[in-house]
Amino acid sequence: MSKHKEADVLIIGAGAAGLTAASELSAAGLRIVVLEARGRHGGRIFTQRDPSVPVPIELGAEFVHGKSPEIFDLVEPAGLLLCDTINRHWYLRKGSLTKSWDFWQQLDELMDQMSSVGDADCSFQEFLDSLPDDERTRETKAIATLYVQGFHAARAERVGVHGLLRANEAADRIEGDKQFRILGGYDGLVEWLAGRATIQGTVIHLNTIAEEIRWKPKQVEVTSKTKDTTTRFAAARALVTLPLGVLQARTRELGAVQFVPPLSQEKQDAIRHLAMGDVLRITLRFRKRFWEELKLSTDVGQEKLADLSFISSDLAFPTWWTQLPVRAPVMVGWVGGPRAEELVSRDDEFIRDQAVLSLTAILGITAREMRDLFQSCHMHNWHTDPFARGAYSYVPVNGLQAQLSLCRPLDGTLFFAGEATCVDGHVGTVHGAMASGKRAASEILASF
Numbered sequence: 001m002s003k004h005k006e007a008d009v010l011i012i013g014a015g016a017a018g019l020t021a022a023s024e025l026s027a028a029g030l031r032i033v034v035l036e037a038r039g040r041h042g043g044r045i046f047t048q049r050d051p052s053v054p055v056p057i058e059l060g061a062e063f064v065h066g067k068s069p070e071i072f073d074l075v076e077p078a079g080l081l082l083c084d085t086i087n088r089h090w091y092l093r094k095g096s097l098t099k100s101w102d103f104w105q106q107l108d109e110l111m112d113q114m115s116s117v118g119d120a121d122c123s124f125q126e127f128l129d130s131l132p133d134d135e136r137t138r139e140t141k142a143i144a145t146l147y148v149q150g151f152h153a154a155r156a157e158r159v160g161v162h163g164l165l166r167a168n169e170a171a172d173r174i175e176g177d178k179q180f181r182i183l184g185g186y187d188g189l190v191e192w193l194a195g196r197a198t199i200q201g202t203v204i205h206l207n208t209i210a211e212e213i214r215w216k217p218k219q220v221e222v223t224s225k226t227k228d229t230t231t232r233f234a235a236a237r238a239l240v241t242l243p244l245g246v247l248q249a250r251t252r253e254l255g256a257v258q259f260v261p262p263l264s265q266e267k268q269d270a271i272r273h274l275a276m277g278d279v280l281r282i283t284l285r286f287r288k289r290f291w292e293e294l295k296l297s298t299d300v301g302q303e304k305l306a307d308l309s310f311i312s313s314d315l316a317f318p319t320w321w322t323q324l325p326v327r328a329p330v331m332v333g334w335v336g337g338p339r340a341e342e343l344v345s346r347d348d349e350f351i352r353d354q355a356v357l358s359l360t361a362i363l364g365i366t367a368r369e370m371r372d373l374f375q376s377c378h379m380h381n382w383h384t385d386p387f388a389r390g391a392y393s394y395v396p397v398n399g400l401q402a403q404l405s406l407c408r409p410l411d412g413t414l415f416f417a418g419e420a421t422c423v424d425g426h427v428g429t430v431h432g433a434m435a436s437g438k439r440a441a442s443e444i445l446a447s448f
Contacts, residue, residue: 005233007033007203009444010222012210012257013241015043016430017417019193020070020437021239021444026200028445033233034197034204035224037255037387041194041204044243044388045430046380047187050285055328056185057283059380061430062332063181066174068431070438071189078192085179085309086324091143092313092362097298106140107147111168117161121397124148124164125156146312149337150319152428153277154394156337163395163427170425183326186430213238214260217411237413237447239440241433244420245276245389255386263410270405273398274420276390277428278340282317282355282379286329290373291322291363305363316343317358333359336391344383352377392428393420403427407436412447415440 009025011018014036026032040046046060064071064082075082091098114127128141145156152159152167170176182188194204205224208231212223220238224231240247242257248271249256262268295302310321317333333355335343343351355377360370382388395403400423407421417440419426419433426432 005033005231007031007233007235008237008448009033010035010220010233010235010238011241012213012222012238013043013418014038014041014190014194014204014206015241015243015418016045016190016193016433017419017437017440018043018239018241019190019197020434021241021417021441022197022202022204023193023200024438024441025444026197026202028441030445030448032197032202033235034202035208035210035222035233036204036206037209039207041206042187042190043241043433044382044392045186045190047185048378049185050376050378052376053285053328053330055323055326055330056183056187057330057378058186059281059283059378060382061186062281063179065429065431066171066176066178068174068426068429068435070431070434074189074192078189080188080192081183082180083183083325085181086307087177087179087309088307089310089312090308092296092311093139095297097296097303097311107143110140110144111164114161114165114168117165121160121162121400123157123397124154124159124161127161128156142314146314146318149339150312150334151336152394153279153336153340153391154275158275158396159394160397160399162397163399166395166400166425167427168425174431181323189430209255210257212258212260213240213414215410215413217413220413237415237444239415239417239444241416241418241437241440243276243388243390243418244271244274244393246387247271248276249386249389253386255389259414263414266405267408267410270402273396273402274406275394275396275399276420277336277392277394278344278383279334279336279391280317280340280343280351280379280381281335282333282352282377284331284333284355284359284374285376285378286331286373287375288373289322289327289329290365290369291331292327294363294365296364311362313358313362315358315361316354320359320362331359340383340391344381348379348381351379351381395427407439409443409447415444415447 008030044060417436422432
């Protein structure tokens, strides 16, 4: 075992939260050491590049949701190029396309009714069950359930209405109906954060798995393992930015961290109460943009797919999108919530086949045509990733208080950040993770 390495603050995790905090704290003159289990920066931001694919392949976060200052303030200094997405969303029902205006109008009308729930929280499913039951409302409920499961990666019977309301209010504050892509790849953001922190003196250890955190007031010791070495790092403070799924892992599971002494009962209860959602996303590359030559039936006639952006259905992989306004022979499939839970434990080949079958049915082409057009697929299963154990978190019924408990520091020594601790409604987002890193950095500076 190698000797102690001293720092002012140890940060566990080099994702968006950890790197944001490292940048803030090192700029203030503190000695920062970051321990990252993976061999790369970024956490659940994971960009790959394939010479045969003209655009970056995002295996994790892809969209910048709204005009969050955490990201938009870094666009110029980081030299990022943002591109507006075309947010035209079609909904395929009974073999016919419904245009986005109708889709979103029905969804917005239902979501607006959630404010009538009052002070007592309830699940989204309980809220839906309280509404009138007729043909139109059943269709609207189906659309809303698809949205909550897909966007929030949540179970309708578990996610809380109060958490959804806070998320909607937070999105409204930053024009959350607008979406953007980082054209050069989302990893450009985290690599810039890592570079800035490093220039300011931060030391980042990759392939370093934190296994135990021993702590007492104003003193922390972290035991970590690399491939061949066990190392102890010592500091006056520690910032834990582990994903909720990792905090929920059982002792001795790969990626799990043991706290000695254990975290407070309040914090353990909060970790157990909050929920980690599952998502599967898959990027399919084709010989050409064949969908631009297709037409689908709508309620007003045939619709060309030359400008297809988003399309949803009720199939195994219900939601797909292109790279518009960039035209590339790539389509991305997405499934979240219970449907994803049914697939995440299957092998990659089975998941790919389900995705291809869904897209074949949505576009109305034959299996043979799809085989002739298909070239490759790219995916990463975040559920089976031991350093993520899920896609991102959501707030269950009565979960807002659990979020507050999770993000609260312990004895001015252990601090917590990450998207699950973002209490202002931006849970599950990159900018929410970054905001939590800034919040934790302020708390740490105040503790000194």
